[in-house]
Amino acid sequence: MTVPFGREFREKYFAFEDGVVELNHGSYGAAPTQVIEAQMEHIKQKHAFPNRYLRYELFDISKKCRQAISTTVDADYHDLVFTPNATTAVNAVLRSHPWQMGDKIAYLTTIYGACMNTLKFLEEQQDVRLIPVEIDVNASPAENEAALRAVLHEHPDTKLAFLDTVSSMPAIVLPWENMVKICRDRGVLSFVDGAHGVGLLPISLRQARPDYFTSNIHKWMYGTTSCAVLYVDPSRQRQVASLPISAIYVSPSQELSPEESKKVLGNSFAYVATADYSAMQTTIELLKFREEVCGGDQAILDYQNNLAKKASELVCKELNTTDIDNSGTPMAMFTVRFPLQLDPKLHLDFIDFAHDKFANKYKTFIPLATYNDELFARFSASIYLDLEDFKSGVWAVKQVLKDWEVAAKHPKELLEPKLDAMPLGLPC
Ligand SMILES: Cc1ncc(COP(=O)(O)O)c(C=O)c1O
Structure with missing residues (x-):
């Protein structure tokens, strides 16, 4: 690695607008310029001869990219496909499932909003029953596992449990591998939403053996938009149709040889109507960037985890608050209790x-959320940030708190966003 991670790395390899300090990599990610440039080349490749690209080249490209990413998630490439994002993967699987009226789906109460909406849709349209598993963000992983066990004990006929690797807001690491095992031991299917998964935590699907798993590539792998990977256990593949159902559809009842069956999932997701496949196609360049420029997956994880630990200490000290971290598993996102006493x-x-x-005045973003009447702020320690950037974040939080106080007295004046640049690296 020629340039160390942090600000210098950001200036060399990323293309943020001047003055922007992106402290919320967790929501949308950000890709290095050379990967975005590779994506542009792939778009040109499509437009140079659309019929050859979409009818022939795409299938080979998709296979090579699935093979490439299979090492990262430790799975057979036949069991992996790309989707534009985690939400599409969730919808493809859950809306393909042959639900019967009254079937039960257990879900963790930390579930991401869009996934909850998908479950609500199934509740309304397919008459499934939704069973919450109350997750206490202050509890230990063992206590949260016990909460899942208790729900499955009370509802032994649960068909599927919807789990998270890392919840969105507040961000906590869930004991997802143990939860998958709890489900498997009781004959309950598991869907693991690993939107914050690959690139944030080491993932081995061969070891964890969920029925379904998705992870965004455009978040913690630093891939370009839009790209996610979906894993489907071989025994479930014939049931899962792409979203939308497109030109390549093989009815689950059609008899196929084991060899033919193995290809159905990959082919049906390789071409899903006329669409942009360029982000998926950058997988090879992305993995090369991570290996050659960043020094490999472990170097990235080490930097992210180490920065998150130091940044969390700094933020907590400067804002006189505490973080939530009961998992004992290091990761790049940390969540702090927001230092403002406010009526829920x-x-x-x-x-x-x-x-x-944050976005329109201070050129940064720190997502806030409320969970069980507590206000939280989440920070993301990515490879293009260093500790100085978190000092800027603390400064922005303090400014916003002052703005809020003043707004109570002069609401109109403060509702006008002003695009003042945030001073970088200010001592807080
Ligand atoms: C836990 C979780 N699941 C799913 C998603 C959805 O990701 P996407 O918008 O890429 O589909 C997010 C997005 O932040 C998330 O945090």
Whole structure:
């Protein structure tokens, strides 16, 4: 590695707008310029001869990219496909499942909003029953596992459990591998939402053996938008149709040889209507960037985890607060209790106010959320940040708190966003 991770790395390999300090990699990710440039080349390749690209080249490209990413998640490439994002993967699987009226789906209460909406859709349209597993973000992993066990004990006819590797807001590492085992031992299918998975935590699907797993590539792998990977256990593959169902559809009842069956999932997701496949196609360049420029997956994980630990200490000290971290598993995102005593009825107003100020006035973003009436802030320690950037983040939080105080007295004036640049590396 020629340039160390942090600000110098950001300036050399990423293309952020001047003055922007992206402290929220967790929501949308950000890709290095050379990967975005590779993506542009792939778009040109498609437009140079669309019929050859979409009818022939795409299938070979998809296979090579699935083979490439299979090492990262430790799975057979036949069991992996690409989707534009984790949400599409979740929808493809859950909306393909042959639900019967009254079938039960257990879900963790930390579930991501879009996934919860998909479950609500199934509840309304397919008459499934949703069973919450109350996750206490202050509890130990063993206590949260016990909560899942208790729900499955109470509802032994549960068909599927919807789990997270790392929840979105607040961000905590869930004991997903143990939870998958708990489900398997009881004959309950498991879907693991690993949107924050690959690149954030070491993942071995061969060891964990979930029925379904998805992970975004455009978040913690630093891939370009939009790209996610979906894993489907071989015994479930004939049931899962792409979203939308497109030109390549093989009915689950059609008899195929084992060899033919093995190819159905890969082929049906390789071409899903006329669409942009360029992000998926950058997998090879992305893995090369991680290996050759970053020094490999372990070097990335070490930097992210180490920075998150130091940054969390700094943020907690400067904002006089505490973080939530009961998992004992290091990761790049940390969540702190937001240092503002506020009536929970005003939490959403404050979140709207603060988000607007972060993005439009202070050129940064620190996502806030409320969970069980507590207000939290999440930070992401990515390879293009260093400790100085978190000092800027602390400064921005303090500014927003001052703005909120003033807004209470002069609401109109403060609702006008002003695009002041955030001073970098200020001592807080
Ligand atoms: C836990 C979790 N699941 C799913 C998603 C959805 O990801 P995407 O918008 O890439 O589909 C997110 C996005 O942040 C997430 O945090």
